[in-house]
Amino acid sequence: DRQTLVAVLQFLRRSNLRESEEILRREARLLGDDLAGNVATVATSSPGVAAVAAVPPGKGEARGDSPSSRREPREAGSPCAARSLRGSPLCWDTRVGAVVVEDQPDVSAVLSAYNQQGDPTLYEEYYSGLKHFIECSLDCHRAELSQLFYPLFVHMYLELVYNQHESEAKSFFERFHGDQECYYQDDLRVLSSLTKKEHMKGNETMLDFRTSKFVLRISRDSYQLLKRHLQEKQNNQIWNIVQEHLYIDIFDGMPRSKQQIDAMVGSLAGEAKREANKAKVFFGLLKEPEFDVPLDDEDEEGENEEGKPKKKKPKKDNVGSKSKKQDPNAPPQNRIPLPELKDSDKLDKVMNMKEAARRVRLGPECLPSICFYTFLNAYQGLTAVDITDDSSMIVGGFADSTVRVWSVTPKKLRSVKTAADLSLIDKESDDVLERIMDEKTASELKILYGHSGPVYGTSFSPDRNYLLSCSEDGTVRLWSLQTFTCLVGYKGHNYPVWDTQFSPYGYYFVSGGHDRVARLWATDHYQPLRIFAGHLADVTCTRFHPNSNYIATGSADRTIRLWDVLNGNCVRIFTGHKGPIHSLAFSPNGRFLATGATDGRVLLWDIGHGLMVGELKGHTDTIYALRFSRDGEILASGSMDNTVRLWDAVKAFEDLETDDFTTATGHINLPENSQDLLLGTYMTKSTPVVHLHFTRRNLLLAAGAYSSQ
Amino acid sequence: MEAAKMASPKSAPKDAQVMAQILKDMGITEYEPRVINQMLEFAYRYVTTILEDAKIYSSHAKKSSVDADDVRLAIQCRTDQSFTSPPPRDFLLDIARQKNQTPLPLIKPYSGPRLPPDRYCLTAPNYRLKSLQKKVSSTAGRITVPRLSVGAVSSRPSTPTLGTPSAQTVSVSAKVGAPVSLAGQRFTVQIPSSQPAGKSATPTTPTVQNVLINPSLIGPKNILITTNMVPPGAAEPNPLKRKHEEDDDYDAL
Numbered sequence: 001d002r003q004t005l006v007a008v009l010q011f012l013r014r015s016n017l018r019e020s021e022e023i024l025r026r027e028a029r030l031l032g033d034d035l036a037g038n039v040a041t042v043a044t045s046s047p048g049v050a051a052v053a054a055v056p057p058g059k060g061e062a063r064g065d066s067p068s069s070r071r072e073p074r075e076a077g078s079p080c081a082a083r084s085l086r087g088s089p090l091c092w093d094t095r096v097g098a099v100v101v102e103d104q105p106d107v108s109a110v111l112s113a114y115n116q117q118g119d120p121t122l123y124e125e126y127y128s129g130l131k132h133f134i135e136c137s138l139d140c141h142r143a144e145l146s147q148l149f150y151p152l153f154v155h156m157y158l159e160l161v162y163n164q165h166e167s168e169a170k171s172f173f174e175r176f177h178g179d180q181e182c183y184y185q186d187d188l189r190v191l192s193s194l195t196k197k198e199h200m201k202g203n204e205t206m207l208d209f210r211t212s213k214f215v216l217r218i219s220r221d222s223y224q225l226l227k228r229h230l231q232e233k234q235n236n237q238i239w240n241i242v243q244e245h246l247y248i249d250i251f252d253g254m255p256r257s258k259q260q261i262d263a264m265v266g267s268l269a270g271e272a273k274r275e276a277n278k279a280k281v282f283f284g285l286l287k288e289p290e291f292d293v294p295l296d297d298e299d300e301e302g303e304n305e306e307g308k309p310k311k312k313k314p315k316k317d318n319v320g321s322k323s324k325k326q327d328p329n330a331p332p333q334n335r336i337p338l339p340e341l342k343d344s345d346k347l348d349k350v351m352n353m354k355e356a357a358r359r360v361r362l363g364p365e366c367l368p369s370i371c372f373y374t375f376l377n378a379y380q381g382l383t384a385v386d387i388t389d390d391s392s393m394i395v396g397g398f399a400d401s402t403v404r405v406w407s408v409t410p411k412k413l414r415s416v417k418t419a420a421d422l423s424l425i426d427k428e429s430d431d432v433l434e435r436i437m438d439e440k441t442a443s444e445l446k447i448l449y450g451h452s453g454p455v456y457g458t459s460f461s462p463d464r465n466y467l468l469s470c471s472e473d474g475t476v477r478l479w480s481l482q483t484f485t486c487l488v489g490y491k492g493h494n495y496p497v498w499d500t501q502f503s504p505y506g507y508y509f510v511s512g513g514h515d516r517v518a519r520l521w522a523t524d525h526y527q528p529l530r531i532f533a534g535h536l537a538d539v540t541c542t543r544f545h546p547n548s549n550y551i552a553t554g555s556a557d558r559t560i561r562l563w564d565v566l567n568g569n570c571v572r573i574f575t576g577h578k579g580p581i582h583s584l585a586f587s588p589n590g591r592f593l594a595t596g597a598t599d600g601r602v603l604l605w606d607i608g609h610g611l612m613v614g615e616l617k618g619h620t621d622t623i624y625a626l627r628f629s630r631d632g633e634i635l636a637s638g639s640m641d642n643t644v645r646l647w648d649a650v651k652a653f654e655d656l657e658t659d660d661f662t663t664a665t666g667h668i669n670l671p672e673n674s675q676d677l678l679l680g681t682y683m684t685k686s687t688p689v690v691h692l693h694f695t696r697r698n699l700l701l702a703a704g705a706y707s708s709q
Numbered sequence: 710m711e712a713a714k715m716a717s718p719k720s721a722p723k724d725a726q727v728m729a730q731i732l733k734d735m736g737i738t739e740y741e742p743r744v745i746n747q748m749l750e751f752a753y754r755y756v757t758t759i760l761e762d763a764k765i766y767s768s769h770a771k772k773s774s775v776d777a778d779d780v781r782l783a784i785q786c787r788t789d790q791s792f793t794s795p796p797p798r799d800f801l802l803d804i805a806r807q808k809n810q811t812p813l814p815l816i817k818p819y820s821g822p823r824l825p826p827d828r829y830c831l832t833a834p835n836y837r838l839k840s841l842q843k844k845v846s847s848t849a850g851r852i853t854v855p856r857l858s859v860g861a862v863s864s865r866p867s868t869p870t871l872g873t874p875s876a877q878t879v880s881v882s883a884k885v886g887a888p889v890s891l892a893g894q895r896f897t898v899q900i901p902s903s904q905p906a907g908k909s910a911t912p913t914t915p916t917v918q919n920v921l922i923n924p925s926l927i928g929p930k931n932i933l934i935t936t937n938m939v940p941p942g943a944a945e946p947n948p949l950k951r952k953h954e955e956d957d958d959y960d961a962l
Contacts, residue, residue: 189736198781202788208798340818465822478824487822488830495795507816507823515795517805522814526829529813533798533805568809 120165123156124172126238131179133229141222143258147265148226148246150180151214152238155245157191158210164197183266183578183599204516205268205557208536213247215270219255223248249273263615263670264576266599268536268557272573277610279571281562283590284330286547288349289341329608331549336565338548339507345463351390355696362633364648367680368700373408374687375705382705384469385691386458391701393481395467397455403448403469403479412442416482448479450486457499462506466523470497476511478523490521492528498540503548508565510551512539518553520565532563534570543584552593554581560595562607574605576612585626585635592653594635596623602637604652614652617674618645618681625702627692634679636700638689644702646679724749759783 005028012021130152134145153176160169177188190206193199200206218226230239242248251274264271326332341349362368375382375396384397393413395405407413414437416422425435453472460467466487467479476490476497495514502509508529512518518539519528537556544551550571551563560581562572579598586593592613593605600621604614616637625638628649635649652673687704694700721729728745760775762783767775816823824830 186736189734193735198784202792202794204794204797211798336813337816339816339823480822486831487824494793515801516798517801522816522823524823524825525814526825528808529811531801531805531808533801536798566813568805 120160120163120168123160123168124175127152127156127176130238137225140255141225143261144218144222144255145226147216147261150184151246151270152241153180154191155241158206161194161200162197166195170195205537209268212269212536214245215247215249215273217249217251217271220250220252222255223250247273260669263612266578267559267575269559271575276573281571281607282329282331282547282549283607284327284547285590286330286333331547336549338505348463352696358697359630360698362629362698364679367646368629368634368698370644370682370700370702372684373701373703375703378705380705380707382690383454383456384458385703386460387691387693387701388460388464389462391693391695393460393464394703395458395460397458397469399454401451401453401455401471403455403458405446405448405467407444412444413446414438415441415484446484448484448486450477456497459501459509461502462504468500468502468509470500470511472496476500490526492519498538499542501543503544504546505548508548510542510544512542512553514538518542518551520551530565530568532568534561540580541582541584543586545586546588546590552584554584554595556580560584572607572610574612576603582622582624583626585628587628587649588630588632594626596626596637598622600639602626611668612670613668615670615674616647616677618678619643624690625692627694629694630696630698636692638692638702640688642684642686642688644682644689648677648679652677759787762787
């Protein structure tokens with residue numbers, strides 16, 4: 001009651017209804033001291049709230065768990081915290097005001113959330129009643145309505161724990177946890193250890209789950225059925241719970257089969273709302289600047305930018321695309337600022353084109369050769385691997401916090417000479433780039449020290465001048481590959497950073513970590529440029545789209561989100577995996593995304609339509625590496641089960657059903673064709689595959705650390 | 710090391726069996742045997758810390774014994790100290806909204822390596838070279854060694870760094886022979902200029918030669934023991950200063 005008052009006052013203040021707020025506050029002053037005293041106990045008994053109040057929202061310590069602060073008075077005899085209160089009880093509103101930072105829906109969540117939905121002892125009755133109803137319903141509806149079991153079970157259980165009905169919570173859990181789907185077992189195990197309210201406080205994922213709505217997609221017929229049943233008088237409580245915690249996305253059409261549903265569910269937030277996947281995504285590639293290839297006859301024509309018609313016809317194909325018209329699906333060239341092309345980059349592109357001319361055309365008849373780089377004596381400490389685009393260097397990040405760079409080619413790694421020696425060389429000579437290198441430092445291996453925790457992600461820059469590494473110590477480090485020293489440490493995540501990657505054009509890089517956000521950085525800014533917040537659990541994998549305008553993040557909440565670099569919006573949410581996602585790969589044409597997770601499945605997604613278009617079953621353990629071949633014909637996947645598998649990507653992406661129904665509802669019938677698409681399985685003796693890389697000529701390189709069991 | 714299965718129940722003490730059961734309940738099936746010991750140690754340390762805190766709180770509240778409220782309070786306070794958790798979702802959404810509103814900055818072309826301002830980089834040298842005016846050789850027991858003086862003009866560091874130490878960190882007194890007080894533990898280095906003795910009185914800036922700090926020359930006081938190859942006549946002018954310097958030597962210990 002009093003808390004309602006508090007929340008209403010916050011709401012009025014935020015909507016700038018000052019006068020009404022004043023009037024209400026004046027009238028509420030009758031309860032004033034009582035109120036203040038009570039809220040003071042509220043604030044004190046929850047040190048989290050006090051911490052929030054004491055710290056402006058700008059700092060990182062805020063705990064905005066308003067539902068808990070509202071519930072405090074229910075505790076009998078809550079202890080008074082030793083923590084001193086900021087200011088007198090008269091400024092209680094400003095303090096509590098600092099807590100409510102969220103949008104309006106959360107205020108209403110606050111208002112309704114603490115309303116205890118009926119008698120805790122009857123929760124089991126409600127649930128079993130609903131269960132009975134669903135099991136007796138028609139087959140076609142049953143699959144869809146069964147989706148309700150898991151979210152309702154979790155929310156009711158958390159409700160009981162929150163309101164401190166421990167014994168009821170335990171018996172509720174005992175009775176019904178066996179009924180849930182097998183893919184929720186990990187979550188249920190975590191839940192079984194949460195028996196007290198205090199346990200929930202540290203678990204951000206569970207808190208987020210409680211305050212966010214679980215999305216279900218149900219056909220209109222099934223929904224009507226459910227609604228009619230729940231609105232009968234005795235089932236009112238469940239109806240309230242459903243309304244409060246679930247978001248039911250209704251579609252018109254045939255109810256889905258169990259198989260269809262099983263393919264799409266599994267994430268911590270249910271499925272994705274259809275509107276979430278409706279935004280336009282520019283998945284096309286950026287136009288390469290065209291310039292003539294200096295061929296054998298040294299055709300020094302000079303560069304022409306983006307498709308202006310040339311005077312002289314070049315002898316061979318251009319580097320860029322032939323069409324002069326803008327691809328409607330490609331982003332405008334200047335949508336996001338990109339670094340200009342340097343001379344060395346142009347040389348690199350020329351090399352790339354030459355290599356591409358000698359590229360092996362892969363296909364079901366012509367499988368790539370696989371060259372495996374095994375890290376010996378790593379003692380299970382190899383945590384990250386990356387290979388440069390031209391396959392000249394390989395880097396390993398280790399659990400002993402070192403980063404080791406090896407040269408793959410016979411050419412050794414050299415660092416630049418000291419300033420003393422550099423002043424002595426002849427700057428005008430043609431091979432000045434060779435002369436600046438110090439022959440005395442030539443070695444095959446360079447070890448980089450600097451991190452203070454295991455290195456979980458590494459990434460070479462496209463121009464091979466820089467190396468990024470991210471670690472459990474919360475920093476991302478930029479290393480120079482010319483001096484083999486550390487240049488910058490980017491601090492922002494204060495928690496382990498699980499993955500990082502340079503943009504395909506250099507300059508930008510993305511990192512994702514335990515704090516559930518991904519950050520976009522530029523090498524010359526010490527703070528991130530963009531923060532991508534929205535995941536419910538750790539961000540475990542981050543990848544740039546080939547056109548550098550979008551970033552895909554895979555998370556431990558079993559969803560993949562696609563973010564727009566320009567404004568930080570989430571433009572796609574893909575659900576369907578049943579475990580944390582550990583690998584992502586964009587197809588070279590930018591249209592498709594392949595993802596691998598701990599459930600051993602590779603899922604294929606059409607980015608433009610926002611649909612799942614394929615499921616590749618075969619691996620039996622976590623998939624840590626995914627890579628498309630250079631022209632997108634083959635998808636290679638490497639897993640902890642010590643195998644590399646090759647899949648036919650061309651066949652997987654043809655014959656897409658994109659009729660109106662599919663695009664409207666997002667349902668697709670996935671054919672069971674994993675076996676047809678599997679082109680080969682290659683086993684290593686006992687080396688889990690951590691990284692895959694196609695060279696410019698389509699030779700597949702794989703890397704892993706030998707583990708002796 | 711091989712990941713072992715659970716410890717054999719017969720030989721393990723009860724605590725270890727309980728811990729093994731906990732690990733099994735949480736779904737962890739493969740772990741090295743050391744893990745149980747580490748977990749037990751952590752549990753012991755955590756519980757004793759909490760109980761000690763609870764004792765303090767209960768004695769502060771003048772209670773005769775520790776009760777559940779004290780323990781609860783102790784847990785709450787410790788949780789916020791030792792086990793910080795990431796910021797809550799609404800806070801993250803808020804700061805994300807703020808950050809994402811600013812447009813992406815334009816990239817200046819042809820600006821060399823794109824790095825943040827120097828104070829945010831790790832490229833600055835983390836040492837400074839300071840010149841020491843030569844100590845007089847007449848003090849007994851000192852070894853004669855050619856001295857290196859670091860010039861005011863660009864000194865050449867022996868380690869490759871991207872930034873050169875700024876010239877002004879090195880001070881050279883033109884007058885050869887005037888001792889400079891030592892600061893802290895820094896040892897300083899001087900090169901004898903290859904000038905004949907006669908020129909030593911003229912204030913010439915010695916040219917830089919290779920700065921090679923040979924650790925074997927560093928004496929027990931962490932000061933490079935050098936002697937003056939310049940004729941003692943030049944060293945005479947400041948006997949008082951020399952004394953100061955000796956005091957400083959001791960101070961520098």
